[in-house]
Amino acid sequence: MKTSVSGIKTMSKNNYSDKKFLIVDDFESFQKILKRLLLGLNVQNVTTANNGIQAVKLCENNKYDVIFCDFDLGRGPNGLQVLEELRYHNLLKSSAIFIMVTAESGRDAVVGAMEYKPDGYMNKPVSAGELSSRLVKSLQQKDALSAIYFALDNGDYQKAMAKCDEHINATKSRHKNWCLKTKGELLIKLARLPQAQTLYEEVLADRPIFWARLGLAHTLAGLKLDEPALQAYQKAYADNPASLEAFEGAANMLVKLGDPQAAQKLLEQSSKVSSRSVTRQKLLVDICKINGDFEGAAKAGRQVVKLAEHGQHKSADNDLDLADNLTEAALNSSSEERTKELAKEALDTLKKTESKYNEEDVKIQSKLVQSRAHASIDQDTLAQEALNSAEQKMANSALKPNLRTQLELAKSYFQTGHKDKANELLKNLALEHQDNPIVSARLDKLVDEPVTQAGKLAVVKINKDGISMFEKGEFKMAIKNFMQAIQKFPKHLGIRLNIIQSFLYDMKQNGPSTEKVTLCEQHMHVIRNINKDNKQYKRYLSFKTVLNTLDQNLKGDK
Amino acid sequence: MKPRDLEMLLASCIHDMKNSISMILNSADQLNEPASSPQQTNEQLANLRYEASRLNNDLMHLLGVYRIKERELPVIIDEHQVHEILQEQFLRNEILLNKSDMEFKLDCDEDELWYFDCELIGGVINNILVNAVRYSKRRIRIKARISNDQLSIEVADDGQGYPENMLHTPDKPQNAINYRTGSTSLGLYFASKVANLHTKGEQKGHITLQNGGDLGGGIFTIYLP
Numbered sequence: 001m002k003t004s005v006s007g008i009k010t011m012s013k014n015n016y017s018d019k020k021f022l023i024v025d026d027f028e029s030f031q032k033i034l035k036r037l038l039l040g041l042n043v044q045n046v047t048t049a050n051n052g053i054q055a056v057k058l059c060e061n062n063k064y065d066v067i068f069c070d071f072d073l074g075r076g077p078n079g080l081q082v083l084e085e086l087r088y089h090n091l092l093k094s095s096a097i098f099i100m101v102t103a104e105s106g107r108d109a110v111v112g113a114m115e116y117k118p119d120g121y122m123n124k125p126v127s128a129g130e131l132s133s134r135l136v137k138s139l140q141q142k143d144a145l146s147a148i149y150f151a152l153d154n155g156d157y158q159k160a161m162a163k164c165d166e167h168i169n170a171t172k173s174r175h176k177n178w179c180l181k182t183k184g185e186l187l188i189k190l191a192r193l194p195q196a197q198t199l200y201e202e203v204l205a206d207r208p209i210f211w212a213r214l215g216l217a218h219t220l221a222g223l224k225l226d227e228p229a230l231q232a233y234q235k236a237y238a239d240n241p242a243s244l245e246a247f248e249g250a251a252n253m254l255v256k257l258g259d260p261q262a263a264q265k266l267l268e269q270s271s272k273v274s275s276r277s278v279t280r281q282k283l284l285v286d287i288c289k290i291n292g293d294f295e296g297a298a299k300a301g302r303q304v305v306k307l308a309e310h311g312q313h314k315s316a317d318n319d320l321d322l323a324d325n326l327t328e329a330a331l332n333s334s335s336e337e338r339t340k341e342l343a344k345e346a347l348d349t350l351k352k353t354e355s356k357y358n359e360e361d362v363k364i365q366s367k368l369v370q371s372r373a374h375a376s377i378d379q380d381t382l383a384q385e386a387l388n389s390a391e392q393k394m395a396n397s398a399l400k401p402n403l404r405t406q407l408e409l410a411k412s413y414f415q416t417g418h419k420d421k422a423n424e425l426l427k428n429l430a431l432e433h434q435d436n437p438i439v440s441a442r443l444d445k446l447v448d449e450p451v452t453q454a455g456k457l458a459v460v461k462i463n464k465d466g467i468s469m470f471e472k473g474e475f476k477m478a479i480k481n482f483m484q485a486i487q488k489f490p491k492h493l494g495i496r497l498n499i500i501q502s503f504l505y506d507m508k509q510n511g512p513s514t515e516k517v518t519l520c521e522q523h524m525h526v527i528r529n530i531n532k533d534n535k536q537y538k539r540y541l542s543f544k545t546v547l548n549t550l551d552q553n554l555k556g557d558k
Numbered sequence: 559m560k561p562r563d564l565e566m567l568l569a570s571c572i573h574d575m576k577n578s579i580s581m582i583l584n585s586a587d588q589l590n591e592p593a594s595s596p597q598q599t600n601e602q603l604a605n606l607r608y609e610a611s612r613l614n615n616d617l618m619h620l621l622g623v624y625r626i627k628e629r630e631l632p633v634i635i636d637e638h639q640v641h642e643i644l645q646e647q648f649l650r651n652e653i654l655l656n657k658s659d660m661e662f663k664l665d666c667d668e669d670e671l672w673y674f675d676c677e678l679i680g681g682v683i684n685n686i687l688v689n690a691v692r693y694s695k696r697r698i699r700i701k702a703r704i705s706n707d708q709l710s711i712e713v714a715d716d717g718q719g720y721p722e723n724m725l726h727t728p729d730k731p732q733n734a735i736n737y738r739t740g741s742t743s744l745g746l747y748f749a750s751k752v753a754n755l756h757t758k759g760e761q762k763g764h765i766t767l768q769n770g771g772d773l774g775g776g777i778f779t780i781y782l783p
Contacts (some may be wrong), residue, residue, distance in 0.1 A: 123677070125614065129649025137642065172669065177637035207673045207758060210634045240632035 019065040052077035258483035293330035319353035475506035604657030666702040693717035718767030758783040
């Protein structure tokens, strides 16, 4: 064969004999193929791992120069999660090269990521020439940009940015693009958002480059420009339907814009690759809870526990949250049988959690959730016993219970018929944390009327704004207003009823729709246990009648 | 394209894939014969490589067409070194080219940068290259140029050229299921879709097929704005 392709000869000159290689793949046959190819390039030190957990363990004890990691590793963490784990625990030296090996679709999930990017990709099947070319390319890049990598490793972002600028301002640099991308990320990290926005917009003015799309979306979100950020995220996932960050970003914006239903739908529809991400499942849990869909929250919660089993996301909180959501789902289920199933799963989960994390704190919280799980299936004696046991443990402990435990206690008081104790506890906490808006917000989420001063004022403002929107006939705005509010005060009866009223006004003006009636019914379901003595009860009943009539009319039309 | 046309395209591609599999099995059997000469062995190995690459490309195209239809195919535009991407396609097929005794030339400035999805474009060029190995006599040339603010990548060979009816509508399926054109048609259809997915403002990428040129065979060209 005669060729005039330049550069091939020089590649084989690279000396890999002093470098340590690691191959991670669940298929032994592929490990062998790659190993054979590497030996052909004069590589001498090659280790193999069958799964991600093994790979991380190996990296704890060895410093590898080059890692080839398959994206789809079967059970356990995938390639991206392995990389995340390695970077998170600082198990890779800055000169190390991490190459992701993907079968067709795996690349899409990896390429979109802003954090935890590999240094290169390869598609299966891999040929010797390609392998050598990618290796040389990655090594050259690491070498040329070593000053930037070094500054990044030391957290010296100013210096890294200055070094990036050298390449960006050079008349001709192979690494201009990489440096622009990195500079954008650094500007975001340093919260210099207007500058980041300019950088991304300039890049996008020329070409629809994916990293710039995603970067711009993140920047707009950071600038609290929710609507433009949503649009930017939508463009990003239209380009790359496997981009986790684009979907998560869009879902976050939808929640902020008062449409958590759409956010949940979007996350559930987004591609299957990303369902393996802990952060995505956690986001889904949160959004499901906002929507009062506790079965959905439990479903995503199960994934969180499973996916976080190995790695930095592992925490008893995941397991306890799952049990909590299962209990809420049990309380909200209309079928008696389903309630029993869910409560049983909650109790099983707690049992496992207690043996998995042998810590006093976890045990106390577990007992508290347990009391609510028992209460959900009317096992009042067992519920009280679990509550007593938790209180006993708290009394025995030398330390003051942490905030999470106290909030759990308040919830359990509510559920086991000790409303006074619950309110007392929350009022004390409100006073104690009055200067902390985050804690205050969490307190107000637990109760039907806010306990904090800030919360009380917020509710007054929301209702005032809502009424003025009603008066102007801006019912869609009113819905948005109350939907944003209900995220802060999910147990607030008045706000729930205001949402329903907004929909009813809207339907009066624009005609009824099955979708809107269904949404109203979901909100009605959440507050169905309203007390007859409540001053809102009359309003609740009248809405119920209207909705029933609408529902029957709509069904009659078909 | 009409759904009926696409169905036919898919059917003929699957027909082609079955052909490839029987060729592979056939080559494997022949390699197993103890009496074969080194030259015969080489030939069989080249066949094996060719059919396996073809099969792999077909599967990629099937998946790609499906994903375009489902709007699931990511198009990740970024800046790339044109020479590097093209060279990699050569490297992917080095053994095949070698065994088929082809003369390969890459004509591209090493510093040329352009904007495209490297995986998609790499796949398109790889497929055309594998095809060219089958249909050319001994010379294949890949040439890349940037002019009028667009990148053109041309794959030319010294074979018989493309059939007349393909020249005008490269992205349309042929009328009947021909022996060994189903996969070519699907490949070209996919190539044209991939080109279309590359946009800049109002401009859209496209492909053309020609015969002739200085090598005298088929010329495939993809234009990317």
